[in-house]
Structure formats: structure tokens, C-alpha cells
Amino acid sequence: MSSIINTLNQAxxxxxxxxxxxxxxxxGAGSGKTRVITHKIAYLIEQxxxxxxxxxxTFTNKAxxxxxxxxxxxxxDKKVLKQLTVCTFHALGLKFLKxxxxxxxLKPNFSIFSSDDVYSVIQDILASTDKNIIKNxxxxxxxxxxxxxxxxxxxxYAQTAGxxxxxxxxxxIYEIYQNTLKAYQAVDFDDLIKLPCELLxxxxxxxxxxxxxxxxxxxxxxxxxxxxxxxLLKLLAGNPSExxxxxxxxxxxxxxxxxxxxxxxxxxxxxxxxxxxxxxIKLEQNYRSTNNILNAANQLISNNTKLFDKxxxxxxxxxxxxxxxxxxxxxxxxxxxxxxxxxxxxxxxxDWSEYAVLYRSNYQARLLEKILxxxxxxxxxxxxxxxxxxxxxxxxxxxxxxxxxxxxDPAFIRAVNTPKKGVxxxxxxxxxxxxxxxKCSLFDACFLNMLETEINKQALYSLREFVNFxxxxxxxxxxxxASLLLDEMLKYINYEAYLYExxxxxxxxxxxxxxTEFINWLKxxxxxxxxxxxxxxxxxxxxxxxxxxxxxxxxTQMIALMTILEGKNDNKNHGVQLSTLHASKGLExxxxxxxxxEEGILPFNNGEDKSSDIEEERRLMYVGVTRAKRxxxxxxxxxxxxxxxxxxxxxxRFLQEMxxxxxxDKKAKVNPLSYLEMMKAMLN
DNA sequence: GAAAATAGCTTTTTT
DNA sequence: AGCTATTTTC
Numbered sequence: 001m002s003s004i005i006n007t008l009n010q011a012x013x014x015x016x017x018x019x020x021x022x023x024x025x026x027x028g029a030g031s032g033k034t035r036v037i038t039h040k041i042a043y044l045i046e047q048x049x050x051x052x053x054x055x056x057x058t059f060t061n062k063a064x065x066x067x068x069x070x071x072x073x074x075x076x077d078k079k080v081l082k083q084l085t086v087c088t089f090h091a092l093g094l095k096f097l098k099x100x101x102x103x104x105x106l107k108p109n110f111s112i113f114s115s116d117d118v119y120s121v122i123q124d125i126l127a128s129t130d131k132n133i134i135k136n137x138x139x140x141x142x143x144x145x146x147x148x149x150x151x152x153x154x155x156x157y158a159q160t161a162g163x164x165x166x167x168x169x170x171x172x173i174y175e176i177y178q179n180t181l182k183a184y185q186a187v188d189f190d191d192l193i194k195l196p197c198e199l200l201x202x203x204x205x206x207x208x209x210x211x212x213x214x215x216x217x218x219x220x221x222x223x224x225x226x227x228x229x230x231x232l233l234k235l236l237a238g239n240p241s242e243x244x245x246x247x248x249x250x251x252x253x254x255x256x257x258x259x260x261x262x263x264x265x266x267x268x269x270x271x272x273x274x275x276x277x278x279x280x281i282k283l284e285q286n287y288r289s290t291n292n293i294l295n296a297a298n299q300l301i302s303n304n305t306k307l308f309d310k311x312x313x314x315x316x317x318x319x320x321x322x323x324x325x326x327x328x329x330x331x332x333x334x335x336x337x338x339x340x341x342x343x344x345x346x347x348x349x350x351d352w353s354e355y356a357v358l359y360r361s362n363y364q365a366r367l368l369e370k371i372l373x374x375x376x377x378x379x380x381x382x383x384x385x386x387x388x389x390x391x392x393x394x395x396x397x398x399x400x401x402x403x404x405x406x407x408x409d410p411a412f413i414r415a416v417n418t419p420k421k422g423v424x425x426x427x428x429x430x431x432x433x434x435x436x437x438x439k440c441s442l443f444d445a446c447f448l449n450m451l452e453t454e455i456n457k458q459a460l461y462s463l464r465e466f467v468n469f470x471x472x473x474x475x476x477x478x479x480x481x482a483s484l485l486l487d488e489m490l491k492y493i494n495y496e497a498y499l500y501e502x503x504x505x506x507x508x509x510x511x512x513x514x515x516t517e518f519i520n521w522l523k524x525x526x527x528x529x530x531x532x533x534x535x536x537x538x539x540x541x542x543x544x545x546x547x548x549x550x551x552x553x554x555x556t557q558m559i560a561l562m563t564i565l566e567g568k569n570d571n572k573n574h575g576v577q578l579s580t581l582h583a584s585k586g587l588e589x590x591x592x593x594x595x596x597x598e599e600g601i602l603p604f605n606n607g608e609d610k611s612s613d614i615e616e617e618r619r620l621m622y623v624g625v626t627r628a629k630r631x632x633x634x635x636x637x638x639x640x641x642x643x644x645x646x647x648x649x650x651x652x653r654f655l656q657e658m659x660x661x662x663x664x665d666k667k668a669k670v671n672p673l674s675y676l677e678m679m680k681a682m683l684n
Numbered sequence: 685g686a687a688a689a690t691a692g693c694t695t696t697t698t699t
Numbered sequence: 700a701g702c703t704a705t706t707t708t709c
Contacts, residue, residue, distance in 0.1 A: 059698070059699080060698060060699080061698090061699085088698090088699070089699080090698085090699045091699090093699095112699090114699085115698095115699085188699095189698080189699045190699090192699075193699095224698095257696075258696085258697080258698085260695085260696070260697095261696085261697070261698075360695070360696075361694070361695050361696075362694080362695080362696085362700090363693075363694050363695095363700090365700095366700075369700090560699085561699060562699095580695085580696065580697090581696075582695090582696045582697065583696085583697080601695095604695055604696080606695075612695080612696095616696095620696080642693095
């Protein structure tokens, strides 16, 4: 350990060695925050903490995975690694609920509803199809849960909060929504945090049990926590055998860019108030960028009101000036950026993957993609649709969910409709009516005798065959290996034929490929007890806190929390990286091209709609600027096409704030089009 | 009058 | 790229 400590700076060492009480590490961009967390875990173990009692909590699966990999490089003992809890907030909540669900009247086989399921539940409750209304109401219900409001608290909150129609409607259906989820034996993502919170608060014995289990907690990206997550941290971190709660929160208020989805960097401030003995340590040495880049970043962010003052610096010298380009329009901008990347790469013999183009909104990638394709330049588009959002994957998941939990009505509806089984909307409506009357699930309603007089013979026969099949697989899942069942299931639903029937051959082939990939992945996860992956170690403590999913049924629940299929990341680092500013957080690139630095885009402003939070927009720009290691190129367009006509655009106010050496109106020195031709000639 | 083609428009995204 | 509103076409 001491040799490891030698490679760290003083602030990092202080952060690691302070284990006597609550600790807040303000970790600037590129200051080695993951390093601090992983080394601190190693240090805690060295100091006698049992790895079983240490939990590191992240926000994304990706961050959790990275943390696990970094820990595996630091701690050789595989046994120790396995005992650690390294997971997302939601995965921790799921583990908690799986173990303690009996206290909540929830069966262990509860379903986890995705935002789509939530959407359809609200749609049913409102009996409305207005997308805008449903989305707003879903948002407010999520807000209530993050605030830990009961339905009656939500109603009184709505009354004091003025005349927001969506808010009132959301408060009014909140209780119905909760009851609906309960009837489905389902929880939504917010419940994974909120329910453990409520249970711990109301059950002191349980709280002591969990506090003893999680004696030291480390939270990554702490500025992204919402109220509910902070409450959970407080409930778990209080340690009955210690005088003070033991935890380390690592975060950066300057990189808080998720306020719009409930994160509150006020939680940094709250730590100070709630824990008077809080030790605050700032990490200001940056290991990523040159000082020209850091100065621009420091200047920019100094315009925000701040909780913690900090100034990034590095030992990497001044480096190149940050360059600023005023472009004629978006085409000029995109062409110019691609040209400059091509030229730079040609000159410096670098790899395409050293370059990143960052933008505020997804649609801005479209033009870039068009040009990159035209020039046959490899690129990777980050973000986009996740694997689990694809319709074909959701179809398969619907079957799995229904097999797992027959009360899961949204899964029932999806499964019974894809592929169509001769049960039309009229029959389904009758079935739903009956289920409502009898207060049972759609699945159970299929067995009712009354159904026979309600719907036609063919539909009844199909329904009964369908539910019998589901029951059969559920029964078999207890003994038979997952791989056999998955094949049987696919064969029964005849999914491949369905795809080719409903889509163009090319699209169908692609969808089927995704399906088989998913099924194979399930097989590999479900059958063997493979605890060691090709590329990483699975973590989890022996006490069941992080039990490894073994059969098909257990696997089903975990799927809901997963995002991108691991192993699909092979090509992730190939080619020019195109990314939104949000998705770029946590990453770094040799050369960064930040486009669309214009009023209305960055900071974003949607005309008459409530104008965005300028400070958050500034932080977003700050995140983009601090991604760059060697060079940073910012551009803006004087004109942009909107509603078919060109409008004049003002440069972003952030450009002045950065106090760059370059004039904002500086013209691009070259005609990018002719140079592109030249490059092509050179490369051929 | 209904289907098909086309034009226009996107905030940010995780669990 | 994907969704919607509008226009075109038969």
C-alpha cells in the first residue's frame, strides 16, 4: 500500500487516509477520483475493515463496472474482491428489496417496471393518449417519489405549488398509480430507492441489521444524488457501533448536469449541515489537460455561484491555445471540423479515436454523420438507443417477465400481442374488464369460467393455450436449465417468423440477430455459475447481499436494471467519437471539437418555454471543455437554418466568459471544402 | 377518402 | 434516426 500511496498527491492521500468520520471529497475534473475511491477501499481493508462491510455505490452500471475492473487491478485476492459490494444505487435497492420484500407485502418475484411500463400504466389510469400529458405526469410522480412524499403529502404539495395542471393531476392519480403497481406486484425505478428508505425509517431493527452489514459506504458522483438517495445513504451510514457515521462522498458541484432529472447538488451543502464533523478535501490537481484548457475552464466556471471554490491546475504545461471558429452555417461548421480532424490526424499520425466532437443535442450529430460517411471516416456515436430499448429485446423480456410474475399485466399485454395470437382488442378489453371486476391479474382472469360467455371461442382457446404455456415454462424453470427453456420459448412464440413477416428482410435479419445475441447472452449468464467473466470479476458478498443470478427466473429481475450489453463495447473506441455533452461526462479525449457554442443552443433556450438554468448550462459547457487533454476547438455559426430560412445567431455568452486569446469573430482560415478534396486526393 | 410520400423538427438520459 | 404533421397521389 505504501508504494501505491507514493504515486498519489497529498490531497488524494488525505482523502484516502481519513476514515475516522464522514468525508466529502470535492474532486475536480480529471483529478483522479476513481483512483481515490479504489485506493480508499484497499486502504480500508488494510486497516481492518472486512470487505463484506464495504460498499461502493455508483449511478450507472458502466461506472460500477469500471470501478470493479480498477479494483481487480489493485486487489489481487479474488476472495476479497468478491466480498465487496460495488454496484449502482438501484442495484443496492433491488438487493435490499429482494431480501426484505416480505415486510412490504411484496412477493420475491416482483417485477421492475421500466419507464415504458410506467408510461402505459399512467396511460391506462388516465384513459388518455396525449403524450405530453402522460410524460409530464410520469415526471411529477417520479418527483413525488424522489421527495419521499406520500399520496396525501403530494396533494397538499400540489395545492401550495400553484396552478400547474400536470402537477395536480399527478398528485390526484399518485395513489391509484401506487395501488396499480402493487396489484401487478411491480415496483418502478424510483421505488428501488424509496421503498428501502421508508422501510429502514419505520423498522429500527432492520436498520441496525443493515447498518452493521454496510459499515463503510463510498458514493461516487455524489452531486448526482437526489433527495431520496441521500436519505438512503444517511439511513444506512449511521453506524450503531461507531460514534460517527462512516462514509466518503466523492463529487464535483461544477459537474452537476442532471438537475433536470431530480439530482440536487444541494446535497453537498446538506452534508455540511447534517454532519458537523464532516471533513472536506478538495482535489484540484488535474492529470488530464494542459493549462490553457484548464484556465478556460476555470474562467468559465468562476461565473457560477459556488459552494466550494476550486481552481484546477496541471503539470502539463500551457499547451496550445484554445481555438475558436466563427462559421457561416452548420454545414460549414461540420465540414470544417471534419476537415481539421482529417488534416490533424494526417499530420500527427494519430488515431481517429483521439478525436471527439461534442454537441448539446443529439440531432446535431446528423450532419456530422453524413459527412463522416461520405468521407469514409470511421466514427462511433455514443449514447443512442440502448440494447434493452430495442423492441425485439423488450418483446422477449415481456415473455420472461410474465413467466416470472404472472401478475405483470403490461408484460401480459405485450406478450399476448407479439406475435398476434388471435386475441383482438375487443377480447382483451373484455378480459381487462373482468380482471378489474374480480380484482385479479389479466393472467388469472384467463382461467375464469365467466370468461367463456364473454369472448369468442377462438380467442378463448388461444388465451388458454397461451397461459398454459406460460405456466408450463414457469414450472419447468425451477428444475430445467435456462438454455433449454429459452429455446423452447423462442420456438413456441415463433419469433423469427414473426419478425420476417412484419419487417423488411434486412431489418428483420438485424432484429433476429439482436434476439439471438440476447438469448445467447442469457444462456451464458443463466446456465453456468460463471462468476468470473472474460473481462472482469463479479462482486458480491456471501451474505446474499449480492447473490449471483443462477436460473432463468432470477435473471429476469436483473435484466430490468441493465443497460448496454457488455461485450458490445468492442468497437466503442473506434473512430471519431461523436457524443452529447451529457454523455461525455467521465470520458477524456486527446482533441475535442465543441460545436454549436451559440445562444439558444448552449446555453439552450427553447423560445417561449421556460428558459433553461444558465448555471447548469455553464456546467455543461465546463464538462465539455474539461474533456480535452491536448487541444480544444470551439465553434459557432453566424447563421443557422430554422423553419427553412436562415436566422442570424449570437455567439454563446460563455465564449466571452472564458477569456480566450482568440477573437470570437475569427474567420476560418481555410475553405474547408477545397481542402477536403485535397485530403481525399492525398489519401487515395 | 385513404394510403403513401415528404417535409420539418428535435434538450440533456439513467436506472 | 425516428416521429409527426402535412401534402401528394391514386
